[in-house]
Amino acid sequence: MNQWLDDRLHISRLNDKFLRKAFPVHHSFFLGEITLFSLIILILTGILLALSYEPSNSMVVNSFDPGTADAPNLVPAAYHSALKINAAPFGDMLRRIHHWTANIMVAAAVIHMMRVYFTGAFKKPREINWWIGMLLLIFSALTAVTGYVLPYDNYAYNTLKVIYSIAASIPWVGEWVAQAAFAGKFPGDGVIPRVYGYHIMLLPGILLALTGAHMLLMIKQKHTQPQYAKRVAYKKIVGVPLMTQQTPIMLMLTLLFAGIIVLFSAFIPVHPVEYFGPPSTTPIDNIKPDWYLLWVFGVLAIIPGIEFDFLGGNINSEFIGAILLPTLAIGAMFAVPMLDRSRENLYYAENPTNHPVRLGIGVAFMMLLAVWSVAGYKPELISSGILSTENANTVLWIATFLIPALSYFFVQAVVRGIRSLREADERDRTTHAAHADD
Amino acid sequence: MTRYKRQDPEITRRKFINVAMGTTAAVGGVSLLSALGSANPVFRLTADKMPPLEGDILVHAEESKEGRPIALADLSDQLVRAWPMGKDENGADVIRKGDPNNILALYRFPAGEIVAPTNLEATVDGQVVAYSDVCTHAGCSVSDSDINAGEMRCPCHSGQFAPKRGAVVIGGPPPKPLAQLPIRQDGERLVVAGFFLTPPYPYHNNEAEWDNLKQEVEEALA
Numbered sequence: 001m002n003q004w005l006d007d008r009l010h011i012s013r014l015n016d017k018f019l020r021k022a023f024p025v026h027h028s029f030f031l032g033e034i035t036l037f038s039l040i041i042l043i044l045t046g047i048l049l050a051l052s053y054e055p056s057n058s059m060v061v062n063s064f065d066p067g068t069a070d071a072p073n074l075v076p077a078a079y080h081s082a083l084k085i086n087a088a089p090f091g092d093m094l095r096r097i098h099h100w101t102a103n104i105m106v107a108a109a110v111i112h113m114m115r116v117y118f119t120g121a122f123k124k125p126r127e128i129n130w131w132i133g134m135l136l137l138i139f140s141a142l143t144a145v146t147g148y149v150l151p152y153d154n155y156a157y158n159t160l161k162v163i164y165s166i167a168a169s170i171p172w173v174g175e176w177v178a179q180a181a182f183a184g185k186f187p188g189d190g191v192i193p194r195v196y197g198y199h200i201m202l203l204p205g206i207l208l209a210l211t212g213a214h215m216l217l218m219i220k221q222k223h224t225q226p227q228y229a230k231r232v233a234y235k236k237i238v239g240v241p242l243m244t245q246q247t248p249i250m251l252m253l254t255l256l257f258a259g260i261i262v263l264f265s266a267f268i269p270v271h272p273v274e275y276f277g278p279p280s281t282t283p284i285d286n287i288k289p290d291w292y293l294l295w296v297f298g299v300l301a302i303i304p305g306i307e308f309d310f311l312g313g314n315i316n317s318e319f320i321g322a323i324l325l326p327t328l329a330i331g332a333m334f335a336v337p338m339l340d341r342s343r344e345n346l347y348y349a350e351n352p353t354n355h356p357v358r359l360g361i362g363v364a365f366m367m368l369l370a371v372w373s374v375a376g377y378k379p380e381l382i383s384s385g386i387l388s389t390e391n392a393n394t395v396l397w398i399a400t401f402l403i404p405a406l407s408y409f410f411v412q413a414v415v416r417g418i419r420s421l422r423e424a425d426e427r428d429r430t431t432h433a434a435h436a437d438d
Numbered sequence: 439m440t441r442y443k444r445q446d447p448e449i450t451r452r453k454f455i456n457v458a459m460g461t462t463a464a465v466g467g468v469s470l471l472s473a474l475g476s477a478n479p480v481f482r483l484t485a486d487k488m489p490p491l492e493g494d495i496l497v498h499a500e501e502s503k504e505g506r507p508i509a510l511a512d513l514s515d516q517l518v519r520a521w522p523m524g525k526d527e528n529g530a531d532v533i534r535k536g537d538p539n540n541i542l543a544l545y546r547f548p549a550g551e552i553v554a555p556t557n558l559e560a561t562v563d564g565q566v567v568a569y570s571d572v573c574t575h576a577g578c579s580v581s582d583s584d585i586n587a588g589e590m591r592c593p594c595h596s597g598q599f600a601p602k603r604g605a606v607v608i609g610g611p612p613p614k615p616l617a618q619l620p621i622r623q624d625g626e627r628l629v630v631a632g633f634f635l636t637p638p639y640p641y642h643n644n645e646a647e648w649d650n651l652k653q654e655v656e657e658a659l660a
Contacts (some may be wrong), residue, residue: 085646158578161538163596164578168640175640180478185487186577187538188479219577281499281519281541281571283579300595300611307613307643314643317611318576381598383585389598389609 021219022239023246026226027350028119030253031112037254038105039211041261046200047097052088055196057152057187057227062278075278078152078192082273099265102144105259106292109137111224117362118335119349121224127337129217134334136210138202139436141292148290152192157279158287160195161186166322170311187279206345224349235347270436286379296326297428298375302396332365363411364404371399486536490619491520491637494630496524496568498535499541505533507627510566516581518599519571520544522630539639541579542619542627543571543590547599555604557635558646560620562628568619569605571637573597575612577639580643590616606646615641 005011007288021076059074064083075083085091113133121129128214164186168178185188222237229238238248262332276284301319307314330344349422352359374381375396387395449457496508499519512558520542522617526532534540546566552558561567573580578594585591589608590599597610607618617638620631 007606074536079491133557159571162576162578165640176478179481180474184479184539185481190479280501281538281579282501285584286592287578287593297595303611305575305597305607307611316613316643321611322498377590379585379593382596389585415632 002167005276006274019243020241021107022237022241023228024225024237024239029223029226031115033107033253034108034197034257035105036211038101038108039207039259039265041101041258042098042105045094045101045203047096048094049085050200052081053090053111053196054078054086055150055193057192059187064065073327075193076152078150082151082153086273092269093262093265094379096268096270097143098147099258100261100268101271102263103149103290106137106140106144109133110292111138112361113137113433116368118352118359120225120346120355120358121349122337123340123342123346124337124344125216125221126224129214129221132210132214132217132338133335134330136207136214138209138330139206140324143207144290145201145293146203149195150192150199152279153271153273153276154279154282155271155276155287157187158284159289160191162217169318170323171310171315173317174319188331192417203331216221225356227351227365247423257320261267288376293374294374296322298372298378301378302372302375302393302400306395308395329365329369353415353418356412359415360408360411364408367407368400368404370394371403375400452547455567465642481660484536485524485526485532485653486534488524488534488658489537489538489633489651490534490542490630491524491655491659492630492632494522494524495541495632496520496544496621499535508544509626510546510562510623510628513566514571515545515588517571517580519579520568520591520628523570530570539570539572543569543580543601543616545569548636552602555606556602557572557604557618557620560618560631560635562621562623566621566623566628567601567628568621568628569599569601569616569632570619571610571616572605572639574614574616574639574642575610580616615635617642 002011054077056077058077060077060080061067062073062075062080062083064087065073082095116130116133124389145159145163149163160182164178164182167181168174179185179188181194182188183194186315188194223239226239229236232238240249245382264389287324288294300318303317305317307316309315328388343399378387378396382389457505457574479613497520498504498506498508498512501600504521505523507523507529510516512518521533521535522540522542523531524535544566549563549565552561552564552567556567558564571579573592573594575597576594578592580590580592580597580599582593583589583598588600588602589598590601590605592599592610592612595611597612598608599605599612600608604618607613607615614636617634619634620630621628623629633652636642637645641648641651
């Protein structure tokens with residue numbers, strides 16, 4: 001059969017060209033693959049969920065608790081279908097797998113970016129792929145947020161309201177943008193169909209296209225080589241071919257990863273829609289976004305109530321906290337490859353300790369996001385007595401500047417320590433070598 | 439020998455094609471802007487989406503007793519959520535919950551505890567006061583504070599308000615106090631005495647738009 005196919009499709013050429021492609025081996029190089037596997041699991045479970053989900057926020061009678069003929073118990077159709085999915089065999093499990101995988105995909109993508117940043121893999125010639133990666137991160141977050149809204153329980157409803165008001169806080173065009181994005185004044189009759197369209201068509205389409213571009217560029221430009229490859233064969237590609245060495249490694253990783261996700265989903269429930277109930281006037285105590293957006297939430301919690309008019313547009317704390325500051329943070333990440341001045345093409349992943357400033361800034365940036373994420377727990381910090389209403393903002397703002405600065409200098413100190421150890425090793429080796437010559 | 443000498447064309451073929459394609463793309467692209475019209479549906483001001491109006495009865499918003507008129511005895515220093523209930527064009531009762539920003543917060547404090555900047559004229563005997571329950575920051579529904587009794591706290595971003603002092607902001611990011619709604623007592627019932635005294639969320643930073651809405655409502659009712 002191989003011969004038959006080969007005569008028609010020239011499989012052997014594909015084999016030579018692509019399937020023998022060498023993959024460099026290093027454990028940190030699997031993070032991107034985990035992100036890709038997550039995307040595949042998300043698409044598969046997402047298709048299954050879409051088969052039973054009803055994208056509508058019109059009110060229907062809750063078949064689980066119909067009420068009376070005079071006073072029927074009406075719930076949004078989307079929420080009702082989420083209840084039905086939960087009641088179906090394996091339905092709740094599907095929702096949990098989808099939810100957990102989404103979280104893990106963002107986590108893997110973030111750690112993958114950290115690997116790329118700290119080893120300098122974003123440098124020439126791979127700047128474009130860093131930018132595509134940034135877009136992937138942004139669109140992953142948007143996909144996750146729109147997915148959050150779909151069960152349309154009270155939690156999703158409150159989240160959507162905040163998202164709407166963030167969009168509406170853009171000066172000059174905000175209200176129009178919010179209405180155009182979410183099908184009219186909140187909550188528009190078409191809001192769930194609209195968000196559903198984003199979540200299952202528009203955003204996954206963008207994600208898939210960007211993922212394809214990301215892979216193609218990686219293949220075209222070659223992956224950065226691990227440091228040991230320099231010793232094995234200088235400026236040659238060292239790695240294992242896709243067929244048949246890399247494939248079993250990937251398969252093993254996929255199965256292990258899928259197994260861990262199923263294990264998580266089996267024992268740790270996520271987003272119990274029954275608990276939150278359908279949209280209502282009762283707010284949810286201590287509502288929080290997912291962890292990867294907690295920093296934006298934290299900024300909103302500690303930003304003072306600023307508001308001023310500028311050229312006829314209204315600039316308020318919500319716009320500054322939820323749009324301006326995150327845009328600056330993301331802009332800084334976009335600018336990373338442009339700050340690098342090297343002219344040479346990069347072949348080998350760099351040792352982070354050889355670039356202490358880059359390492360320090362990266363750690364400081366992550367600490368900044370961590371401080372802001374902690375600020376997202378401001379109400380809990382206050383009610384547990386660690387902070388008081390009066391000093392919470394001051395303490396958290398001081399931490400915003402102090403902790404990143406401290407961690408920068410801490411990193412410099414650690415790097416200096418590591419370097420002096422390495423130099424001592426080097427000296428030892430040369431003296432020993434000298435002795436051996438005697 | 440040719441009779442005609444070949445003249446250089448005024449524009450090159452390449453340039454012509456580029457300009458033609460550019461124009462086509464631009465015209466086609468601009469025409470797609472019409473799709474934005476379908477993205478943003480028209481807003482129709484129906485009775486259930488109107489803001490609280492003079493004469494509206496305040497009814498419970500809590501699910502178990504939704505639609506039941508609120509009596510003075512139901513109120514305390516703990517927040518009670520209410521919807522305004524008015525009439526639609528056929529004269530039938532309609533709870534104005536089509537706009538979720540119509541949700542109201544009601545308090546009843548002992549006489550003398552409510553002070554300026556609360557508008558005491560707009561309260562019932564200086565004891566019962568009604569505010570918009572929608573945080574002026576991100577539009578979440580504000581609750582009683584679980585940290586300091588007698589204060590309100592928004593669960594979304596910890597905006598805090600003082601309901602005894604005109605719901606001024608005492609902490610967190612909200613830019614404006616909650617809008618106060620004038621109310622009066624009518625027998626056992628609480629009745630709305632007019633529009634919000636200041637623009638409520640989401641008009642809190644756009645007085646002109648709030649005035650437009652009021653005008654639109656008055657025209658619709660006339």
